[in-house]
Amino acid sequence: MQRVSLTELAKQLNLSPSTVSRALADHSEVSEATKARVRKLAQELNYQPNQLAAALRRGRSNTLGVLVPHITGHFFPQVVHGIATEASKAGFTVMICQSNEDAAQEKKNIELLRHNQVEGIMVSLANTTQDISHFEELRQQGVPLVFFDRVVEDFRGANVSAVVLDDHAGAYQVVQHLIEQGCRRIAHFSGPLHMSIHKNRHQGYRDALRDHGLPLDEQLIVFCEQSQAGGTEAMQRLLRELPAPPDAVFASNDLAAVGAMRVIKAAGLRVPQDVAVAGFSNETFTTLTEPNLTSVDQGCETMGISAVRLLQQMLHHTAEHRQPQPRNVVLKPQLLVRESSLRKPRK
Amino acid sequence: MQRVSLTELAKQLNLSPSTVSRALADHSEVSEATKARVRKLAQELNYQPNQLAAALRRGRSNTLGVLVPHITGHFFPQVVHGIATEASKAGFTVMICQSNEDAAQEKKNIELLRHNQVEGIMVSLANTTQDISHFEELRQQGVPLVFFDRVVEDFRGANVSAVVLDDHAGAYQVVQHLIEQGCRRIAHFSGPLHMSIHKNRHQGYRDALRDHGLPLDEQLIVFCEQSQAGGTEAMQRLLRELPAPPDAVFASNDLAAVGAMRVIKAAGLRVPQDVAVAGFSNETFTTLTEPNLTSVDQGCETMGISAVRLLQQMLHHTAEHRQPQPRNVVLKPQLLVRESSLRKPRK
DNA sequence: TTGAAAGCGCTAACAC
DNA sequence: GTGTTAGCGCTTTCAA
Numbered sequence: 096m097q098r099v100s101l102t103e104l105a106k107q108l109n110l111s112p113s114t115v116s117r118a119l120a121d122h123s124e125v126s127e128a129t130k131a132r133v134r135k136l137a138q139e140l141n142y143q144p145n146q147l148a149a150a151l152r153r154g155r156s157n158t159l160g161v162l163v164p165h166i167t168g169h170f171f172p173q174v175v176h177g178i179a180t181e182a183s184k185a186g187f188t189v190m191i192c193q194s195n196e197d198a199a200q201e202k203k204n205i206e207l208l209r210h211n212q213v214e215g216i217m218v219s220l221a222n223t224t225q226d227i228s229h230f231e232e233l234r235q236q237g238v239p240l241v242f243f244d245r246v247v248e249d250f251r252g253a254n255v256s257a258v259v260l261d262d263h264a265g266a267y268q269v270v271q272h273l274i275e276q277g278c279r280r281i282a283h284f285s286g287p288l289h290m291s292i293h294k295n296r297h298q299g300y301r302d303a304l305r306d307h308g309l310p311l312d313e314q315l316i317v318f319c320e321q322s323q324a325g326g327t328e329a330m331q332r333l334l335r336e337l338p339a340p341p342d343a344v345f346a347s348n349d350l351a352a353v354g355a356m357r358v359i360k361a362a363g364l365r366v367p368q369d370v371a372v373a374g375f376s377n378e379t380f381t382t383l384t385e386p387n388l389t390s391v392d393q394g395c396e397t398m399g400i401s402a403v404r405l406l407q408q409m410l411h412h413t414a415e416h417r418q419p420q421p422r423n424v425v426l427k428p429q430l431l432v433r434e435s436s437l438r439k440p441r442k
Numbered sequence: 443m444q445r446v447s448l449t450e451l452a453k454q455l456n457l458s459p460s461t462v463s464r465a466l467a468d469h470s471e472v473s474e475a476t477k478a479r480v481r482k483l484a485q486e487l488n489y490q491p492n493q494l495a496a497a498l499r500r501g502r503s504n505t506l507g508v509l510v511p512h513i514t515g516h517f518f519p520q521v522v523h524g525i526a527t528e529a530s531k532a533g534f535t536v537m538i539c540q541s542n543e544d545a546a547q548e549k550k551n552i553e554l555l556r557h558n559q560v561e562g563i564m565v566s567l568a569n570t571t572q573d574i575s576h577f578e579e580l581r582q583q584g585v586p587l588v589f590f591d592r593v594v595e596d597f598r599g600a601n602v603s604a605v606v607l608d609d610h611a612g613a614y615q616v617v618q619h620l621i622e623q624g625c626r627r628i629a630h631f632s633g634p635l636h637m638s639i640h641k642n643r644h645q646g647y648r649d650a651l652r653d654h655g656l657p658l659d660e661q662l663i664v665f666c667e668q669s670q671a672g673g674t675e676a677m678q679r680l681l682r683e684l685p686a687p688p689d690a691v692f693a694s695n696d697l698a699a700v701g702a703m704r705v706i707k708a709a710g711l712r713v714p715q716d717v718a719v720a721g722f723s724n725e726t727f728t729t730l731t732e733p734n735l736t737s738v739d740q741g742c743e744t745m746g747i748s749a750v751r752l753l754q755q756m757l758h759h760t761a762e763h764r765q766p767q768p769r770n771v772v773l774k775p776q777l778l779v780r781e782s783s784l785r786k787p788r789k
Numbered sequence: 790t791t792g793a794a795a796g797c798g799c800t801a802a803c804a805c
Numbered sequence: 806g807t808g809t810t811a812g813c814g815c816t817t818t819c820a821a
Contacts, residue, residue, distance in 0.1 A: 098583070141579070141583075143553070143556050143557060144557055145498070145557070145559060146557040146558045146559065147494050147497050147498045147503065147558070147559050148498050150494050151492070151494045151495050151498055156494065165523065166513065166519050166522055166523055166526070167519045167520055167523050168519070172513050172514045172515070172519045173514055175513055176512065176513055176514050176540070179513070179538075179539075179540060180540075188537070188539075188554060188558065189538075190535065190537060191526075191536075191538050192526075193523070193526060193527075206490070207535060209490050210490055210491055210492070210493040211493045211494070211535065212492060212493065212494050232488070236445075236488075323729070323730065350730075353730050357732070379726075379727065380726065380727035380730050382670070383670065383697075383700050383727050383730065383731060384730060384731075385704070385732060
């Protein structure tokens, strides 16, 4: 079986290519009879339209670009899933690239996406990215751009939107909840503050303590790698160095929380009765730990959906030659209380 | 700044488009001087080649299609990562689609990929797929096809390769290991046997018992949902119905194993001393459970890499008008022994 | 070493 | 309703 082109269909039907094109696009100006004939033959010959040609001719590819640090792990696959689903609904296909957390690859991928004529790009930054000239260039050339999660701070302008999570609010909720559970000496395991997620979670912690009239004890704040090993080490240090253990731990991510929990249990203390524990991100394994881990759900899919919608808005505006209205969306995370922090019966 | 085309470059340089095209492609027939001039202006005007046009003209898109059931979870993101990385090395871009486990979407996505002129497709089947006519069609039309993980059984022919995991060998290794640890009454939590992964793991279990002279006790085989809840229920049933608990549990996936482990511990039994536990897939959380869970690593990335290589082979053959040589690759999984099954000191 | 010309497959303005 | 024509941006013979 040979590949059949639209022109080929036209010949066999004694029609012009334009009519066939219109028939296949279900234009109203084509007679029903003709449409039927065209469709029938297209079906018979298994005609497959060539999107590349169509896109070239139209000057619109119907493709959106996605650039993420990686497509493994918990967070990004979920976001990408949201993006892919929402884009598909809107009739777009997506082209997905990974930077592997490498600024150089990020730059290359941006070019790749452009060369493939994507109509807009959704990006979450590689954590090594310092130089943002490649994004500046996109902005200047009017390529609609949406940053999500890891955004370029203070990078505003026409054609650049962003969707981020309110990490501060998430952390605040967690700490508030711990206080409500009767905890008074709440430790915090933080990641490096140059990463905005950790900075904001850290600030949420401080603000929640302040707003509830609790003193801030710097000894209770530990900067550690946000991994299980990091959490383990941090917790060991606290138990060793403090006169009495804290009555709660809020870790900036779930892995560190798990590490802490293990150490607490190994020390003969009970979770949550002696030490309540909470993490952040609502990883899959939070319902597999013992006890199940209280965490903050980030609504990953929602973030993907938002990103696509923001991009679509900009595309519409661009198409209508109106000034695009960049928007910044801040998503509210959701506290999920599980056994690891629940000391009082649920209301 | 305007979008610049190759033709535009040519005009500004007083060259023909063909020369510019050759210069950019670094053809040897173009003088170095000309190449330099072209590159300089291309740089200055920030020329971005239009892949769509190039692909259309060449008849080669340089794009590979990927179709997976979903891009969330543990397994598929890893495989896709392998695919994307390997494809990128070979100078291909990938287009990733999800079927969401839905046969109809799968069919649609196949069309989408074709319309986008992918040069070949890598597929892992949706679990609802019964009718495989859309793949049969691809095969007949000579679109190179590689199935991975979830393959169409007995679907062989030119232009169709496959890469699967040797689930039987993986299960066999697990059970052999449990036997070596002194276990004699090894229970098996299986998924539905119409899924080849579960069927093969189940058979591996039986064969390992047989080869080591252990009797097969049908009472020790439980069919249950391969989830934490499923494992929980299955384990509860065993403890309730058997005169004595088994001395090991091999679950067809890690979640079910976690469910079992919890029930065992709740019943006051120790893991692994009283009951050893092992799962399958080496999910991320296997190092987070208490004790850490013995499992089988599937080498997900390797699978992705293999898929791309198989596809490339077929593309080469096709390009050289040779009969493509479809190949079937079977990857060997790796047993990872952790605390949940380790009764004896490591050798 | 360079240029002219043709055309990949499709769509859309403009005719009739 | 349908056809004619032109051209999206690029590559690739073929000729000079």
